[in-house]
Amino acid sequence: MPFITAGDPDIETTAALIRELAAQGVDLIEIGFPYSDPIADGPVIQASYTRALERKLHVDDIFACVQSVTESATGKFPNLVAMVAYAIVLRVGPETFVAKAKAAGFVGFIIPDLPADEAEEMTQIVRGAGLDLIQLIAPTTTRERTAKILELASGFLYCISIAGTTGVRDDLPPELYEQLEWLKTQTDVPLAVGFGVSRPEQVEPLRKLADGVIVGSAIVRAAEKSPAAMGELAAAMTAAAHGG
Ligand SMILES: O=P(O)(O)OC[C@@H](O)[C@@H](O)c1c[nH]c2ccccc12
Numbered sequence: 001m002p003f004i005t006a007g008d009p010d011i012e013t014t015a016a017l018i019r020e021l022a023a024q025g026v027d028l029i030e031i032g033f034p035y036s037d038p039i040a041d042g043p044v045i046q047a048s049y050t051r052a053l054e055r056k057l058h059v060d061d062i063f064a065c066v067q068s069v070t071e072s073a074t075g076k077f078p079n080l081v082a083m084v085a086y087a088i089v090l091r092v093g094p095e096t097f098v099a100k101a102k103a104a105g106f107v108g109f110i111i112p113d114l115p116a117d118e119a120e121e122m123t124q125i126v127r128g129a130g131l132d133l134i135q136l137i138a139p140t141t142t143r144e145r146t147a148k149i150l151e152l153a154s155g156f157l158y159c160i161s162i163a164g165t166t167g168v169r170d171d172l173p174p175e176l177y178e179q180l181e182w183l184k185t186q187t188d189v190p191l192a193v194g195f196g197v198s199r200p201e202q203v204e205p206l207r208k209l210a211d212g213v214i215v216g217s218a219i220v221r222a223a224e225k226s227p228a229a230m231g232e233l234a235a236a237m238t239a240a241a242h243g244g
Pocket residue numbers: 003030032039040041045083112165166167168194195196197214215216217218
């Protein structure tokens with residue numbers, strides 16, 4: 001599941017990148033709504049948001065872009081999930097935001113700064129539209145909090161691999177594997193691991209314990225080089241995730 005930033009470096013490129021990722025057979029694409037006050041974003045994603053914001057990108061530009069891609073898509077197309085700051089959702093209005101996103105073709109939302117105990121209203125709006133509000137679990141999340149998060153979880157569970165910010169890491173911590181094993185006994189919601197994943201070798205040991213991996217910074221960096229370089233990485237990671 002690759003992550004890209006909408007509007008980096010412009011919205012036309014975003015449409016091309018989504019099409020390229022779909023052509024490489026990825027299962028889901030996270031589309032980041034650039035925000036001036038990043039949440040947990042490391043330098044690569046922050047720089048990507050800055051490039052997008054320099055163009056005075058509007059939320060409606062993102063919806064129009066996604067709609068144009070999903071409308072013209074033929075055959076199997078990856079699910080699209082909006083990664084968006086709660087402040088942006090509130091500015092547009094939660095009902096309106098969800099309705100517009102659904103019309104554009106999004107099937108879910110990740111709102112990293114909306115904690116589970118404040119997410120009930122948003123969950124209702126999103127579920128009411130037949131979509132998913134993806135919940136996040138960090139290595140520091142207590143078991144008690146996990147129970148609350150699992151109550152609200154649908155679509156998949158975003159398992160943050162390491163405390164800290166997004167960005168490529170050499171190794172994933174051993175505690176991650178234990179946490180995934182335990183989570184598997186607690187929920188049927190698919191588990192996806194994100195933060196620090198950039199190479200096919202990292203996917204291999206996760207295949208038994210998780211249902212998906214999220215690749216952000218490495219994909220954004222490859223896309224900076226060229227859509228083809230990004231496509232190549234997406235294909236390699238997808239093959240590793242699918243067991244190729
Ligand atoms: O960049 P990484 O380490 O590959 O991690 C994915 C991440 O970028 C993406 O899912 C993401 C971008 N911004 C976020 C904010 C919070 C949580 C997650 C994210």
